[in-house]
Structures are given as structure tokens and as C-alpha cells.
Amino acid sequence: MNAKDWKILLVDDEREFITTLAERLELRGIPARVCFDGESALEAIAAEEPHVVVLDVLMPGIKGLEVLERVKRTNPGVQVLLLTGHGSTRDGIEGMRLGAYDYMMKPLNIDTLIEKMESAIDYARKASALPGKSDGQ
Amino acid sequence: MRDALFMGRMTASATHELQNILATIRESSGLMEDLLGMSSEGFAHAERFKKGLSVLAEQVERGMILTEQLNFCAHAPEASPAGADVNEAVRALAGLARRSAARRKTTLVLAPGRTGLRTSLRAVEVMNAVDAALEAALDVLPMGTQLMLCVEEHGGLGVVRLDSPGFDALRQTPGWSELATLAKTLGIGVSAGPAGQGVVLALPRPAA
Numbered sequence: 001m002n003a004k005d006w007k008i009l010l011v012d013d014e015r016e017f018i019t020t021l022a023e024r025l026e027l028r029g030i031p032a033r034v035c036f037d038g039e040s041a042l043e044a045i046a047a048e049e050p051h052v053v054v055l056d057v058l059m060p061g062i063k064g065l066e067v068l069e070r071v072k073r074t075n076p077g078v079q080v081l082l083l084t085g086h087g088s089t090r091d092g093i094e095g096m097r098l099g100a101y102d103y104m105m106k107p108l109n110i111d112t113l114i115e116k117m118e119s120a121i122d123y124a125r126k127a128s129a130l131p132g133k134s135d136g137q
Numbered sequence: 138m139r140d141a142l143f144m145g146r147m148t149a150s151a152t153h154e155l156q157n158i159l160a161t162i163r164e165s166s167g168l169m170e171d172l173l174g175m176s177s178e179g180f181a182h183a184e185r186f187k188k189g190l191s192v193l194a195e196q197v198e199r200g201m202i203l204t205e206q207l208n209f210c211a212h213a214p215e216a217s218p219a220g221a222d223v224n225e226a227v228r229a230l231a232g233l234a235r236r237s238a239a240r241r242k243t244t245l246v247l248a249p250g251r252t253g254l255r256t257s258l259r260a261v262e263v264m265n266a267v268d269a270a271l272e273a274a275l276d277v278l279p280m281g282t283q284l285m286l287c288v289e290e291h292g293g294l295g296v297v298r299l300d301s302p303g304f305d306a307l308r309q310t311p312g313w314s315e316l317a318t319l320a321k322t323l324g325i326g327v328s329a330g331p332a333g334q335g336v337v338l339a340l341p342r343p344a345a
């Protein structure tokens with residue numbers, strides 16, 4: 001699949017960070033939608049079923065791991081990349097147990113992020129081709 | 138102890154915010170770099186701009202390392218049933234102690250250490266004892282010296298070794314009594330390094 005056809009959702013309450021990240025992805029031909037909290041992220045995921053959700057673990061309101069759990073129940077084919085800090089590595093590991101595709105530490109390297117998105121989309125594509133294998137890793 | 142845990146929680150929260158700030162600076166400078174790469178032709182100050190962005194990137198890296206060490210310190214007073222990872226505690230301390238060593242024109246070097254060693258102590262206790270040894274060493278080392286710190290395993294125990302100055306000189310320093318008292322309280326063995334050089338701190342083994 002061409003990168004321009006990827007459906008990416010970025011979720012973080014750090015507005016300046018996440019909108020700038022979206023802008024940088026778009027400059028690379030990758031369309032990205034942005035949400036600033038867990039509630040609106042869940043609505044966007046239900047409505048649009050993105051290929052990949054990049055999700056901050058520490059947000060006010062619904063926390064990232066709770067969003068992840070709900071997404072994996074309702075839309076198991078959606079791949080989730082978690083964003084953590086050094087102090088929340090344990091959340092990243094817990095997230096993997098809950099079905100996240102991977103986790104990354106902030107600050108991000110955009111090239112690594114794109115590689116992980118591509119790998120997650122490839123994984124989801126292969127998994128959906130196998131009957132009964134459409135959920136996380 | 139409660140004070141340390143409270144301050145740890147405050148510091149952990151602040152380091153999380155600092156990571157968000159650094160992440161935002163990195164994305165914003167990254168965006169400027171992207172835009173400059175797309176349309177730098179005809180822009181007289183493009184090279185100076187690129188240099189400025191590269192300085193920003195270096196400073197973000199520096200800030201990331203510092204926030205990682207601070208975050209480790211924030212969690213260091215917490216007790217863990219598995220005990221503390223000796224190498225991680227010493228690495229965080231060495232990162233933060235380099236500045237005070239540099240003020241005395243001493244270069245603090247952390248040798249690639251034995252990983253995976255644990256002790257029954259909390260990380261803050263390991264850091265405190267090693268810092269007391271470092272302070273004693275810095276009191277007597279001549280300026281311009283390199284001080285090597287390493288984590289080793291001796292007979293199944295996690296050991297932290299400072300390679301200089303001479304053990305007898307260390308025992309004469311004002312900081313020695315603090316180290317000795319702390320070591321006694323925490324159950325840390327203190328002995329001379331090989332050939333009477335430096336000091337070896339043998340940390341208590343983790344609970345089975």
C-alpha cells in the first residue's frame with residue numbers, strides 16, 4: 001500500500017507536539033488526523049478505522065492503555081503504537097501485553113516512527129489475510 | 138523516606154513534562170529542517186539556519202539524557218522486591234556526578250559494566266554510597282585526573298569499584314567517615330582495590 005493511502009490517527013494532549021508531527025508526516029506524503037484526548041480518539045477510530053493509531057499513554061481523562069484495551073475489543077485490526085516517556089516504559093510493556101503493536105519513547109525520531117507504521121500496516125495486512133488472525137501480535 | 142518518595146513523585150512528574158517539552162522542540166525544529174530542505178534555494182542564511190537547527194538537535198539529545206537520569210533518581214527511593222539494578226543506579230549517578238567532578242577538573246569515566254547484577258538495597262542507597270566514595274576520592278585526587286568507576290561481580294555479589302586514589306589516602310579524607318557510617322548502616326563491605334588502589338564497595342545480595 002502506498003503511504004498516501006495510509007490512514008493514521010495521532011493522539012496526544014500535547015497539542016503543539018502532535019500537530020507538528022502530523023504536519024511533518026504530511027510533508028512526507030502521509031496523511032494524518034489528530035485527536036487531543038482519549039474520548040475523541042475512540043470516536044474517530046469507530047468512525048474511520050485507521051490503519052495505525054499513535055497513542056500517548058499519559059493523557060488526562062481516558063488514559064492511553066484504556067483506549068488501547070477498548071480499541072482491541074471493538075476494532076482488533078487497528079494497530080496501535082504507544083508513545084511513552086522514560087518513566088512510563090512499564091506502560092509500554094503492559095501495552096504490548098494488551099495488544100499494542102509496539103511502543104516508542106518521546107522525543108521521537110520521525111524516520112523510525114514511519115518505519116514502525118509501515119511495519120504495523122504490513123503486519124495487519126498479512127494478519128487479515130489469515131482467517132481468525134486479525135487482532136494484535 | 139516519605140519525603141524522598143514525595144519528592145520523587147514530584148520530580149517524576151516534572152521529568153515527564155520536560156520530555157514533552159523536548160519532544161515538542163524536536164518536532165518543531167524538525168519541521169523547520171524539513172521546510173528548509175524543500176526551499177533553501179535563494180535563502181541567504183540557509184547554512185546558518187541549518188547550523189542552528191543542528192545545535193537545537195544536540196541540545197535536545199543532551200536534555201533527553203539528563204531527563205532520563207533525573208527520572209531514574211525520581212524512582213530511586215522506591216523499594217522493589219527484586220532489589221535495585223546496580224549498573225543502572227551507578228550509570229544514573231555517574232551521569233549526574235560528571236558535572237561536579239568536572240568542576241574539580243576530574244574526568245569521571247564509567248567503564249562498561251557487568252549488567253543484570255542486583256542488590257537488596259534501593260537504588261537511592263546504592264547511589265548514595267557510591268557518591269560518598271566519589272566525594273572522598275575527589276577530595277584528594279589531583280586536578281586533571283581521570284577517575285574510573287566500574288560495576289563488577291565478585292563471588293556472586295554486585296561490586297562497585299573506584300580505581301583511584303590509593304586506599305590509604307582515601308581513608309584520610311574528610312568524607313571517609315560518612316562513607317564508613319553509610320556502608321555500615323546499609324551492610325556494604327568496603328575494602329581496598331587491587332594493589333591498594335581505589336576502593337571496592339561490595340553490595341548486599343538481593344533477597345532470594
